Amino acid sequence: MLHVENLTKLYAPGESGGGxxxxxxxxxAGEFYTLLGPSGCGKxxxxxxxxxxxxxxxxxxxxxxxxxxxxxxxxxxxxxHRRLGMVFQSYAVWPHMSxxxxxxxxLRMLPGKQWxxxxxxxxxxxxxxxxxxxxxxxxxxxxxxxxxxxxxxxxRALVAEPSLLLLDEPLSNLDALLREQMRSELRRLQKEVGVxxxxxxxxxxxxxxxxxxxxxxxxxxxxxxxTPYQIYHQPRNAFVATFVGRSNLFRGKLLERNNGHARIAxxxxxxxxxxxxxxxxxxxxxxxxxxxHVVLTAAGAGDSASNRFRGRVFQMSFLGEAxxxxxxxxxxxxxxxxxxGQYAGSEDVEVYFPPDKTLAVAADEI
Amino acid sequence: MTIAVARxxxxxxxxxxxxxxxxLIALLCVGVIPPFVFLAYSSLHELDPxxxxxxxxxxxxxxxFSSRTxxxxxxxxxxxxxxxxxxxxxxxxAQAWLAERTDAALRQVLYVSSIVSLGIPYVxxxxxxxxxxxxxxxxxxxxxxxxxxxxxxxxxxxLGGMIFVEGxxxxxxAFLLLSPVFRxxxxxFEEAASICGAGLFSTLRYVTLGMARPALLALGLLVFIKASxxxxxxxxxxxxxxxxxxxxxxxxxLTLDMPPDVGSASAFGVLLLVVMAVLLQIxxxxxxxxxxxxxxxxxxxxPRVIRLGRWRYAAGALIVAIPFIVVIVPLATILWxxxxxxxxxxxxxxxxxxxxxxxxxxLNSPSFxxxxxxxxxxxxxxxxxxxxxxxxxxxxxxxxVAGSRLLxxxxxLPLVFPAIVLGLAxxxxxxxxxxxxxxxxxxxxxxxxxxxIPYGLRYAQLGVIQIHPELExxxxxxxxxxxxxxxxxxxxxxxxxxxxxxxxxxxxAVRAVSLMLLLAGPDSQVVAVTxxxxxxxxxxxxxxxxxxxxxxxxxxxxxxxxxVARRYQLPIG
Numbered sequence: 001m002l003h004v005e006n007l008t009k010l011y012a013p014g015e016s017g018g019g020x021x022x023x024x025x026x027x028x029a030g031e032f033y034t035l036l037g038p039s040g041c042g043k044x045x046x047x048x049x050x051x052x053x054x055x056x057x058x059x060x061x062x063x064x065x066x067x068x069x070x071x072x073x074x075x076x077x078x079x080x081h082r083r084l085g086m087v088f089q090s091y092a093v094w095p096h097m098s099x100x101x102x103x104x105x106x107l108r109m110l111p112g113k114q115w116x117x118x119x120x121x122x123x124x125x126x127x128x129x130x131x132x133x134x135x136x137x138x139x140x141x142x143x144x145x146x147x148x149x150x151x152x153x154x155x156r157a158l159v160a161e162p163s164l165l166l167l168d169e170p171l172s173n174l175d176a177l178l179r180e181q182m183r184s185e186l187r188r189l190q191k192e193v194g195v196x197x198x199x200x201x202x203x204x205x206x207x208x209x210x211x212x213x214x215x216x217x218x219x220x221x222x223x224x225x226x227t228p229y230q231i232y233h234q235p236r237n238a239f240v241a242t243f244v245g246r247s248n249l250f251r252g253k254l255l256e257r258n259n260g261h262a263r264i265a266x267x268x269x270x271x272x273x274x275x276x277x278x279x280x281x282x283x284x285x286x287x288x289x290x291x292x293h294v295v296l297t298a299a300g301a302g303d304s305a306s307n308r309f310r311g312r313v314f315q316m317s318f319l320g321e322a323x324x325x326x327x328x329x330x331x332x333x334x335x336x337x338x339x340x341g342q343y344a345g346s347e348d349v350e351v352y353f354p355p356d357k358t359l360a361v362a363a364d365e366i
Numbered sequence: 367m368t369i370a371v372a373r374x375x376x377x378x379x380x381x382x383x384x385x386x387x388x389x390l391i392a393l394l395c396v397g398v399i400p401p402f403v404f405l406a407y408s409s410l411h412e413l414d415p416x417x418x419x420x421x422x423x424x425x426x427x428x429x430x431f432s433s434r435t436x437x438x439x440x441x442x443x444x445x446x447x448x449x450x451x452x453x454x455x456x457x458x459x460a461q462a463w464l465a466e467r468t469d470a471a472l473r474q475v476l477y478v479s480s481i482v483s484l485g486i487p488y489v490x491x492x493x494x495x496x497x498x499x500x501x502x503x504x505x506x507x508x509x510x511x512x513x514x515x516x517x518x519x520x521x522x523x524x525l526g527g528m529i530f531v532e533g534x535x536x537x538x539x540a541f542l543l544l545s546p547v548f549r550x551x552x553x554x555f556e557e558a559a560s561i562c563g564a565g566l567f568s569t570l571r572y573v574t575l576g577m578a579r580p581a582l583l584a585l586g587l588l589v590f591i592k593a594s595x596x597x598x599x600x601x602x603x604x605x606x607x608x609x610x611x612x613x614x615x616x617x618x619x620l621t622l623d624m625p626p627d628v629g630s631a632s633a634f635g636v637l638l639l640v641v642m643a644v645l646l647q648i649x650x651x652x653x654x655x656x657x658x659x660x661x662x663x664x665x666x667x668x669p670r671v672i673r674l675g676r677w678r679y680a681a682g683a684l685i686v687a688i689p690f691i692v693v694i695v696p697l698a699t700i701l702w703x704x705x706x707x708x709x710x711x712x713x714x715x716x717x718x719x720x721x722x723x724x725x726x727x728x729l730n731s732p733s734f735x736x737x738x739x740x741x742x743x744x745x746x747x748x749x750x751x752x753x754x755x756x757x758x759x760x761x762x763x764x765x766x767v768a769g770s771r772l773l774x775x776x777x778x779l780p781l782v783f784p785a786i787v788l789g790l791a792x793x794x795x796x797x798x799x800x801x802x803x804x805x806x807x808x809x810x811x812x813x814x815x816x817x818x819i820p821y822g823l824r825y826a827q828l829g830v831i832q833i834h835p836e837l838e839x840x841x842x843x844x845x846x847x848x849x850x851x852x853x854x855x856x857x858x859x860x861x862x863x864x865x866x867x868x869x870x871x872x873x874x875a876v877r878a879v880s881l882m883l884l885l886a887g888p889d890s891q892v893v894a895v896t897x898x899x900x901x902x903x904x905x906x907x908x909x910x911x912x913x914x915x916x917x918x919x920x921x922x923x924x925x926x927x928x929x930v931a932r933r934y935q936l937p938i939g
Contacts (some may be wrong), residue, residue: 053557079560092558095659096576105572109563156562166561 001196002027007059020220034199036207037217043200052079085157086166091149095142106160127159165197204244237362251286262360275360284360291337293357299348307353387769394776397816401791408632426633443611447593453533454589458540466548471682479689480538485921488598489897490913494696502711523607532599536589547581553670577659584656595784597880635787704910724911741893748814749872752822760826777823786880793884805887814875829863862934869927
C-alpha cells in the first residue's frame with residue numbers, strides 16, 4: 001500500500017534532531033505499522049512527510065502505486081490531494097464547529113460535490129456511531145473531553161474512507177486508564193474498518209500491543225523492522241534490545257561462534273548464547289537475557305560453563321503478579337523477574353541463563 | 367492609615383472605605399456626574415435668551431423625533447458606522463493574515479507603517495484624502511483625462527467618501543489588534559484541514575477565519591463604536607455634502623444655527639449617550655469571548671506559515687501597496703500642499719512654486735507656536751494627572767479593596783460620552799457654573815482628564831495585576847505599612863505600565879478635536895482645533911505646514927509608546 005524509498009529530510013546543521021536519512025520501508029494493505037523510537041529519531045518527520053505536511057529533499061513515495069512524491073522528477077502531491085486520514089497528537093478538533101461538522105468536513109471537501117447533503121449526513125453519523133459519539137453530534141466540539149476529542153479526531157480521519165490512516169502519538173495526552181481503553185478501541189476499529197495504519201509512538205509497550213509490524217528508528221534511520229515478537233525476542237543490536245522491553249545486557253568480546261551458538265566473554269565470565277547466522281551484520285559483542293527468563297534458585301556451586309553464576313540478592317520488589325530482584329554477581333547487577341519463591345535481601349542465590357533464551361547481539365552502531 | 371489588602375473573592379462589604387478611596391470617589395463624582403446632569407437638564411428645559419434655564423419641556427425631544435431629517439440622520443449614522451467597520455476589518459484582517467501567516471516579502475513594512483500612521487493627526491489625514499479625491503485632486507483629474515468630461519467622477523463629500531476615510535483611519539489599529547489573533551493559533555488546526563482535503567481558500571474560510579471569528583466580531587464592533595462617536599470625518603467630509611450623522615448634527619445645531627440650539631443639541635446628545643451605553647454593553651460581552659479560540663500551549667508550537675511560492679512577491683507588492691495607499695499618499699498630498707503658497711492640483715507647472723514659505727510662517731508665527739506649546743502643555747498635564755490618579759485608583763481596583771467596584775464604575779462612565787457630547791456638557795457647565803474657567807487652558811485640561819480617566823485606569827489596572835500580591839504581602843510581614851509599601855514596592859514595578867499610560871493619554875489628549883472645539887478660546891488654541899479652523903477658512907497651505915511639523919513631533923511620542931508597550935507586553939488599543 002505505502003512504499004517509501006530513500007527518504008531524506010535534513011534540518012539545518014546543529015539543529016537538534018528530527019532529520020531523516022535514506023529511509024526506506026513498505027507497508028502492506030490492512031497492516032498496522034508502527035514507527036517506534038526515542039524523541040528526535042525522526043519518526044514524526046517521516047509521518048508528516050507521508051502526509052504531505054513536510055517536503056523531503058530526496059526520495060520517492062507511492063501510495064497504492066500512485067506516486068505522491070518523487071524528488072528526482074520534482075513531483076510533490078500537496079497534502080489536500082493525498083486522500084489520507086490523520087489523527088494529530090493534539091487532536092486538532094475544531095472548537096468553533098459542532099461535532100457533526102467536524103466529522104463531516106472531509107466529505108464536504110471532496111472535489112466535485114461527490115456527496116449530496118443527505119449522503120453526507122448518513123456517512124458522518126455512521127462514522128460517529130462507530131466511535132460512539134453519535135449522541136454528541138449537534139454539540140460544540142469544544143465541549144468534549146480529551147478522550148471524546150480523540151475519538152472525534154479518529155472519526156474525522158476515517159469518514160472519507162482513506163487509503164491510509166496516519167496517527168501521531170494519539171494516546172500520549174490521555175491518562176493511563178483511558179489510554180488502555182483507547183488502545184484496544186483503536187486496534188478493534190482498525191481491524192474492523194480494514195484501513196492501513198501508520199502509527200508513531202515512543203511508547204514501546206503501546207507499539208508491541210498494537211502493531212502488526214514495528215520499525216525501530218534512531219537518529220533518522222531505521223534500525224530494525226519486524227513483528228512485535230521478532231523485535232522483542234530477536235533484537236538486532238543492543239539499542240533495540242534495551243529500548244524495547246527490559247533487559248540484562250552484558251557487553252564483551254566474541255570468543256567463538258558456530259552453528260547458531262556463540263560464546264561471549266563478559267564481566268560475569270563466558271556466556272553461552274543463541275546467535276542467529278546473520279552473515280551481513282556486525283559480529284555479536286554482547287549477551288542479552290530478559291529478566292523474566294533468568295532462573296533464580298538457591299545457592300549452589302556456580303558452574304560458569306553452563307551459564308550459572310553465584311550472587312547475592314541486593315534488592316527485592318514485590319509487584320503482585322511477580323517479584324523483581326536485583327542480584328549482584330561480583331560487580332554486575334542482574335535484574336530478575338520471578339514468580340517462584342521469595343528470597344530475602346543479602347541471601348546467596350544462583351542465577352542461571354538458559355542458553356536458548358540468551359541472545360548474542362551486536363553492539364550499538366554509532 | 368492602612369488599606370486592607372483583600373485577595374480574590376475576599377471582599378468584605380462591611381469593611382470601611384479607606385480615606386484614599388473616599389477621596390478618589392469624591393474626585394470622580396465631581397468630574398463625572400455633572401456632565402450627565404447638565405446634559406440631561408439642558409435637553410429637558412427651555413433656554414432663556416439670557417442663557418439661564420427656563421421651563422421644563424419635552425419639546426426638544428419631540429422636535430427631533432418629528433423632524434423630517436431624523437430618519438435620514440439615523441440611517442446615515444448606521445450605514446456610516448457599519449461601512450467603516452467592515453472596511454477597517456477587511457483591510458486590517460488582510461494585512462494581519464499576510465503578516466503573520468504567510469511568508470510574503472516585506473512583511474515588516476506593515477508594522478512600521480501602522481506605527482507611523484498612529485502619529486498623524488486625524489484632521490490632517492482627512493484633509494489629505496479630501497484633497498486627493500477632491501474635485502481638483504489628482505484622481506478626478508486623471509479620470510477626466512482618461513474618459514473626458516468636466517464633471518468630477520468621484521465626489522468625496524458623500525456617505526461613500528465618509529466610509530472610505532473613516533475605514534482607512536481605523537485600519538492600522540485593526541491590523542495591530544488582529545495580528546496577535548493570527549499569531550496565536552496552533553498550526554495543527556489548519557494542517558488537519560489540509561489533510562481533510564481543504565485547499566488554501568477552504569482552509570482560510572472554514573478554519574482560520576472561523577476560529578478568528580470571535581476576535582473579528584469584537585474588533586468590528588469596536589470600530590463601529592468608534593465610528594459612531596467620531597466627529598472629524600462627519601464634520602469635514604459629511605457636512606459639505608449635506609450628509610449628516612448624529613455627531614455632526616449636534617455640532618451643526620451649536621455652531622451653524624443662529625442662535626445656537628442648545629436644547630436640541632443636548633437632546634441629540636442624550637440620544638447618542640443611550641445608543642453608546644447599549645453598544646458598550648454589547649461590546650463588553652463580545653470582547654470577553656474574543657480570545658476564546660486562541661491557544662498558547664507550552665509545547666513550542668508555531669502557527670502555520672503558508673508558503674506562497676511564486677505568489678510571495680505578488681503578496682509583497684500588495685503589502686507595500688496597502689501602506690502606500692493608507693499612509694504615503696495622504697502624507698505626500700499634505701507635503702505637496704505644504705510646499706505650495708496656495709493649493710493647486712498636482713502638475714509639473716506648479717513645481718517651480720514649491721518652497722518652504724508656509725513652514726517659515728508657521729515656525730515664526732507666535733500664535734502657531736503658541737498652539738504647539740498649548741497642545742504640549744495640555745497633553746503633558748492631562749497625562750500626568752490622569753496617570754497619577756490612575757496609579758492609585760488602578761491599584762485599589764486591581765486589589766479589590768472596599769469600594770473598588772464603585773470606583774471602577776465611576777471611572778468607566780465617561781466612555782459612554784462621545785467626545786463632542788462631553789464637550790457640549792462641559793460647555794454648559796462652564797457657562798452656567800464656572801464662567802471664569804471658560805475658554806482657558808485649564809478648562810481643557812479638566813475636560814481631558816474626565817474624558818481619558820477610563821483609559822488611564824485600564825493601563826494602571828493591568829500593570830498592577832501583573833504584580834503578584836505576594837510581593838506586597840511580603841513587605842507587610844516585614845513590617846511595612848501603606849503607603850510605604852505602595853511607594854517602595856508597587857510603584858517601581860508599575861513604572862513601565864505608567865509610562866505606557868502617560869504616553870497613551872498624551873497622544874489621545876493632543877489629538878482630540880471635538881472635545882476642545884466648543885471650549886477652546888483665543889488663549890487656549892491647540893493644534894488640533896487650529897488645524898480644523900484652517901480648513902474651514904480655506905488656509906490649506908498653513909494647515910499642511912503646521913500639520914507636518916506636528917506629525918513629526920507626534921511620531922516621536924508614538925514610537926516611544928509602542929516601544930514601551932511592546933517591551934512590557936501592554937495593550938496598544
